[in-house]
Structure formats: structure tokens, C-alpha cells
Amino acid sequence: MALRAALRKSCALTGLFCQLSSSRHGRVCASPVLVAQQRNSSTAQNIKLDFDQSTGVAVMHMQCPPVNALSLEFLTEICITVEKLEMDKSCRGLIITSSQPKVFSAGLDLLEMYETSTEHRGEFWRAVQEMWLKLYSSKLVTIAAINGSSPAGGCLMAMTCDYRIMADNPRYGIGLNETQLGMVAPFW
Numbered sequence: 001m002a003l004r005a006a007l008r009k010s011c012a013l014t015g016l017f018c019q020l021s022s023s024r025h026g027r028v029c030a031s032p033v034l035v036a037q038q039r040n041s042s043t044a045q046n047i048k049l050d051f052d053q054s055t056g057v058a059v060m061h062m063q064c065p066p067v068n069a070l071s072l073e074f075l076t077e078i079c080i081t082v083e084k085l086e087m088d089k090s091c092r093g094l095i096i097t098s099s100q101p102k103v104f105s106a107g108l109d110l111l112e113m114y115e116t117s118t119e120h121r122g123e124f125w126r127a128v129q130e131m132w133l134k135l136y137s138s139k140l141v142t143i144a145a146i147n148g149s150s151p152a153g154g155c156l157m158a159m160t161c162d163y164r165i166m167a168d169n170p171r172y173g174i175g176l177n178e179t180q181l182g183m184v185a186p187f188w
């Protein structure tokens, strides 16, 4: 509880809360306030990570164009990033957000399921499961700062975080649309 309270008070989070709550029409940008406070930042191919050691809060910006679709590669990158942060004793909280305009994440990369081998699909679905289990069971306080649409797997990702804050824009949707798509997630 103390940690959660401390995290709420942290500068990085306060900045993000302010930006999200004051935003209209979806023009939410997580970076300007936060970037000024960063101490460490690193960039993997599809993720920009800003970590402020003084607050213990890391911000993971998903930047996998065009819509942060969760491919096998991207899912693996997310898991590795979370693992690395968990190994860093100074890290206490993780905010996940998007660098892509209008989209938090379009969910699972549909191309990973189209005309790919059974082995590949098996590996892909294992990575999906690993991603949400890792986030759901993380010892870090996790927050999804949902600054755009977040259907299906994007919604799953947000749901596995401890907290969700969504930009106030009627154009942004969130939810599970598998029935609409006519697809069934495998049993886990």
C-alpha cells in the first residue's frame, strides 16, 4: 500500500496523470513532462524505455508502427523489458503507454496467425500467454496509460496491469472483439 501511495505521488506519474486527465480529443502525449525527468533511457527496436531512478518509475513507450500490433518479436521484447526491470532493485513501478498516434495497441498481430505454420502459431500463443502472465504476476506496480484505441490483445495487456487510465476521447475504443472477428483464443 505504501508503495502504491508513493508511486501515486511520484513526479513521473503525477505528470502522466495530469496529461491524461487534462487531455481531450486524444492528443495525449506521455513524453514531454516525463522525458525532462529521466535519468536513464534506453531504446530497443520497438520499445523506448525511460527510467527515473529517483522515483523508481519506468515508462515503457511502445513504438512498433503502425499500430503496436503484438507480434512474436514484439511480445518477446516486452517480456524481456519487464524481466530486466524486475531484476533492477531500484525499479518499483512500470507505466506502459504508446508512442503511436491514436493507438495504444491494435492487439495481436493478425499476420502471425495467417498462413503461418502450426509450430509458429504455437510459439506465438505461448508468447501471448507469457506476456500477460508476466504483467499480471509482476512484483512491479503496473499501470497502463491508454492513450489510444486498445482492442483485443491491447485490452488484455491493459487488463493485466494493476491500474488503467484511458485518454478521454470517444474515438478510442477498448474491449474484446474476438467474437466479431470470429476467432477463438486457445485454452490456456
Ligand SMILES: CCC/C=C/C(=O)SCCNC(=O)CCNC(=O)[C@H](O)C(C)(C)COP(=O)([O-])OP(=O)([O-])OC[C@H]1O[C@@H](n2cnc3c(N)ncnc32)[C@H](O)[C@@H]1OP(=O)([O-])[O-]
Pocket (backbone or CB within 6 Å): 066, 067, 069, 102, 103, 105, 106, 107, 108, 109, 110, 111, 149, 151, 152, 153, 154, 156, 176, 177, 178, 181, 185
Ligand atoms: C484476448 C486474447 C485474444 C486476442 C486476440 C487479438 O488481439 S486479435 C487482433 C484483434 N485486433 C483488431 O481487431 C484490431 C483491428 N484494428 C483496428 O481496429 C484499427 O487498426 C485500429 C483502431 C487499432 C487503428 O485504426 P487506424 O485507423 O489508426 O489504423 P488502420 O486501421 O488504418 O491500420 C493501420 C495499419 O495497421 C494494420 N493493422 C491494424 N491492426 C492490426 C493487427 N491487429 N495486426 C496486424 N496489422 C494490423 C492495418 O492493416 C493497417 O496496415 P496497412 O494497410 O497500412 O498496411
